[in-house]
Amino acid sequence: MLDTQPEGYVTADGRKIGGVLMEMKNITLRFGGVVAIKDISFDIREGEIRAIIGPNGAGKSSMLNVISGFYHPQEGEVWYKGERRPRMRPYEVARQGIARTFQNIALFEGMSVLDNIMTGRLNHMSAGFFKQALWWGPAAKEEAENREKVEKIIDFLEIQHIRKTPVRRLPYGLKKRVELARALSAEPSILLLDEPMAGMNVEEKEDMSRFILDVNDEFGSTIVLIEHDMGVVMDLSDRVVVMDYGKKIGDGSPGEVRNNEEVIKAYLGVSHD
């Protein structure tokens, strides 16, 4: 099993997977009397694509919100880069290098694609309000540097043609890609994707899968993704956590998960087609 390789390994297609980057230890999250997550533990390795799957209401998005620091679990610990993470606000977590996309697109609709992606660079800019407003000295230089980084991402995700288009005018699939671009522009060490392919057609899904793999390959980003489409999950991810009613019922490579009795019973067994 993977746990016997603490220093990481190399996948069949030649990607290097490192040691443990983040570890969730016995997380329990309650909303009043409702238990959303019950005593869940798993780890995320550097450079891997880690999927969280499960039926509706299994607690996947809650789990993602725990990772991003939006929810604070009542019990359990989050360990990040070998240290226990204290209770933090989401922006502090973001500064630590965790970026995310949302299930329901959360872009600034009235702003251009470029400006939206530039907001992802906020944590990398330090010039004060007045300097930025006056476009003076270091502020101008800083913006140019950050713009260059953003342009590279625009090039990478092939959205040059909509650079100056207001987000409101874009179709759904492109909005999702812009959101990915914004998250990427933060140069995160962990990228959280909440249902990146929800509501997409086959072609858009294929494009998005390609981009996720390319991002992982080119930038070496660790990716945690939640997804409903089993085909996508099984093809993309290195390891999968399966949740059902707030509990973890499976964890391992896609192949292992697919053959896990409990997983089949809870999730895969009730295939629609």
Place this chain on the structure above:
Amino acid sequence: MSTTATDAALQSVPALLARNVERYGKATAYREKEFGIWQSWTWSEVAEEVRALAMGFLALGMARGDYVAIIGRNRPSLYWSMVAAQSVGAIPVPLYQDAAAEEMAYVLEHCGARFVVCGDQEQVDKVLEVQETVKCIEELMYLDKRGMRKYDHTHMNWLMDVQAEGRAGHQRFEAELEKRTAELTYDHTCVMLYTSGTTGKPKGVVLSNRNIIETSRASAEFDGLRQSDEILAYLPMAWVGDFIFAIGQAYWAGFCVNCPESDKTMMTDLREIGPTYFFAPPRIFETMLTQVMIRMEDASKLKLRLFKNYMEHARKVGPAILDGKEVSAADRAKYALGNLLVYGPLKNTLGLSRIRVAYTAGEAIGPEIFDFFRSLGINLKQLYGQTEASVFITQQPDGEVRSDTVGVPSPGVEVKIAENGEVFYRSPGVFVSYYKNPESTASTKDEEGWVATGDAGFFEEGTGHLRIIDRAKDVGKMADGSLFAPKYVENKLKFYPNILEAVVFGNGRDRCVAFINIDLSAVGNWAERNNIAYSSYQELTGHPKVLAMIQDHVEETNASIAEDKMLSGCQVHRFLVLHKELDADDGELTRTRKVRRRIIEEKFADLIDALYSGKSEIYTETEVTYEDGRKGKITATLELRDAKVHRAAQKMAAE
């Protein structure tokens, strides 16, 4: 200016490059938008890049006479690869980047390419797939590093690494490179281009330095092209026109070649660059006009009135002003005001403000479209050309421009019309041969150098302008003996913005029938404005209102055909609207988007039979190919409609 003596030494593209460094060293030669900013290279810088690349090619063992395939979108480095290959005595073979793997395999195998330069991962993947059967490919190079890290690099290199190696080894390669470049003469092959061909396998057209340079010189002089001109290189590199415009004429005249950021940004880039010399197939001009019209529909009432009023005036006097004919002072003043209020801003939006010379060719252009651009003061002209002629056969001189002719023979070109109406030409640009295909060479080019175009046409009396009717082999006879020219009818139909493509059948039959492809953007917009809901292309094509609209178009076309005595037998009696767009991936169109009649005829035989049998609807299944090569099926029930034909004229034709 240098003397003719030095011009005589300019017998290759690398020699022209050296001359440009001397003459225009600091002028901008190439521009490409990357990461949102236009990067530029001067002629001196280009020469250095090409030299380094050529030495890198030597390091990889490129020999004289090797074939180097170039696959990718228009990018400076790929153009430089072609010139670098020429510098070491090799022959560049640009390929269509969107060609399916099997088409690519055929061409790579046929020319025996030892080296392949790819734009990005997508093309590398295709070549790797091809390599399983085609064994001649030895070294692969690619330009865009993205996604390439994990590939086996034993016989693969990043183009920049090849250049770096060339620079590092300059002591070793310099002498050899200079020797090989100096050897090049007018008789060496400049480039080999594969014609997409409306029938059969592609043929490799061998064009010598003489063909390319003589043609470029003559055509550049014809239109007074100069060093300060700018073009946008966005058409496929495998197409002869792109080679002539972006390499031949650009190196001859020394003007600047601009490469767009990606294929999707072409229109924005066009606007930013504002080229002075521009070529586009009719389709592009059509799209521009459709865009303008669609956007004007949404404009405020005042703007719409201004637009309509001044466009009407422009249509009346614009072309005359452009041709330098006599126009009254009042009309001139109104035109000038219109230029300030409407034409100028409109041209600026389209990126056509600075155009001195614009050409269109390849297909017939609708008179309304042509006149629209001419009336704005854009010097849009037509030319008639072929790969085998290094493009130019005829072109329109300034001041003699009309939408229904293709102009007078280009300088240095002789044209004659054969008994059966087929057009023949002879010129310094006439190709050397078809590669490894002496039979085709012999059947196309006779011993005196006359080349058959395969097009039927005639010289107009009085003006000496050539008019093309149709492909010679497509011109046939109806059952009653009258002339059948499908292209003539199809072009008339296609001039309607709602009709994207039309295919007319009727050779040897008693009447004509037609397939129609609707234009999704125009019809979709119309549907939106008329509150017609549809969920797919197929559903839209079957909508009764769409069918009624197309029927109107067909009947109007019939009326106008009926006026032409020779061709009135070609009126469309019945038609249907196809449930799928004709597509090059399915083999129905060529890569340059020309209709492949025979293939369509075979593939949709059931539909043609139904049209002639008088049925009112038919169920059909069609195989389609997706972009990744997988196949699928679509099914549909199509409605077949009758169109009114004009009987009086038909009688006249029957006599």
